[in-house]
């Protein structure tokens with residue numbers, strides 16, 4: 232519809248141009264004609280009109296029509312037409328480029344980005360301390376010393392000429408532009424992170440936290456709205472073609488060709504990674520063996536006939552072929568049965584020796600088993616970073632006590648817990664089941680066991696338990712407090 236309207240308006244202008252030039256050209260001042268030629272369709276028509284005039288004259292007089300020499304003739308105005316069309320072509324080219332940068336899918340640049348580009352001319356490795364720049368965010372980050380420390384580490388690394396860190400994210404940010412009346416979405420807010428070779432970094436976070444948006448930027452599917460990241464020293468904004476050669480990806484959903492076999496997939500991706508001849512054959516066989524897809528003719532079966540677990544293992548094998556220095560795995564074990572998952576974990580564990588791996592997962596067990604360090608990501612921001620033990624120590628300095636009784640005895644349970652630990656906090660309560668967090672320094676195990684024995688003699692206790700903080704407790708605590716903060720701000 233829009234195209235038809237534009238076409239119609241364009242034709243109207245052509246008609247108007249032909250009427251003006253043929254009918255009243257002699258009555259209209261040359262200045263007005265030049266003014267009208269600012270409309271591209273009019274200028275084009277004027278040019279064609281003059282060509283036609285010369286051709287007609289040429290036919291009747293036996294000459295050649297318009298020649299280069301006639302272009303400068305002030306009578307026909309061709310020099311004005313050519314200059315106007317050339318300048319307009321340049322202007323429209325620039326406008327088209329600018330509009331494309333703002334509206335192209337995934338790029339989502341701020342309309343003022345050109346101004347910002349001119350304002351911030353600095354070498355990519357130069358960084359100022361982010362404290363001052365973040366303004367009101369400083370308060371938030373001060374609350375997260377580990378995140379601040381990571382940011383400072385990144386700033387330090389960026390000042391060094393060489394580094395052992397395979398991935399360095401420098402204040403990476405992603406904003407999706409608002410569409411169809413929806414406001415713009417800040418999916419990743421200023422992420423700074425440094426991951427050395429040989430480390431598997433786990434990215435945990437609730438649904439919609441921004442993990443996939445982060446990975447999409449790192450693998451070149453979308454461009455950062457601001458900030459950047461360096462992969463093996465290469466800038467993802469400007470050197471993505473080189474980054475691809477040292478990168479492997481296992482996406483959240485298997486991207487496989489149903490009619491190709493597992494072996495053919497690996498041969499294809501191996502060739503893309505520049506492997507040839509016997510080196511390619513060996514890499515494919517090793518890869519198939521490592522993910523248990525080699526024996527029994529499985530390697531030559533069509534991927535469409537693979538089970539979900541086999542497809543997932545093939546995706547992981549694809550991400551590792553060609554010895555990439557950096558690998559991204561987006562929820563690699565989703566949908567796998569326990570045996571296949573354990574198999575896959577062994578593959579990943581072996582693979583991380585000489586490379587950096589970023590892995591997103593919803594499984595705390597997987598994170599604890601595979602990852603050297605973890606980051607909990609909520610509402611687009613990193614809330615904490617550290618190894619699983621550190622995080623449990625930092626966020627879980629308490630025992631979790633659970634007891635299930637009849638609803639009538641709930642008060643007694645609560646009083647018992649208060650006597651054991653005056654600062655205990657009730658974290659869950661549902662139909663007779665209560666959960667309390669008791670600070671470790673207030674509680675002695677022996678007292679808890681004794682108190683439970685006394686309680687059992689006074690009222691029926693259906694179940695009880697005392698556990699150390701799990702990674703899941705840490706995750707829930709961090710995610711809830713961050714979500715509360717973002718709802719309030």
Ligand SMILES: Nc1ncnc2c1ncn2[C@@H]1O[C@H](COP(=O)(O)OP(=O)(O)OP(=O)(O)O)[C@@H](O)[C@H]1O
Nearest residue numbers: 407416417418436437438439440441442443444445
């Ligand atoms: N192309 C897009 N345009 C607009 N908003 C988007 C787009 N892609 C993602 N989002 C929004 O950005 C936020 C982060 O989404 P993202 O998929 O990165 O989260 P996630 O942590 O990977 O979630 P999950 O664990 O469910 O995969 C969500 O609120 C999502 O709705």
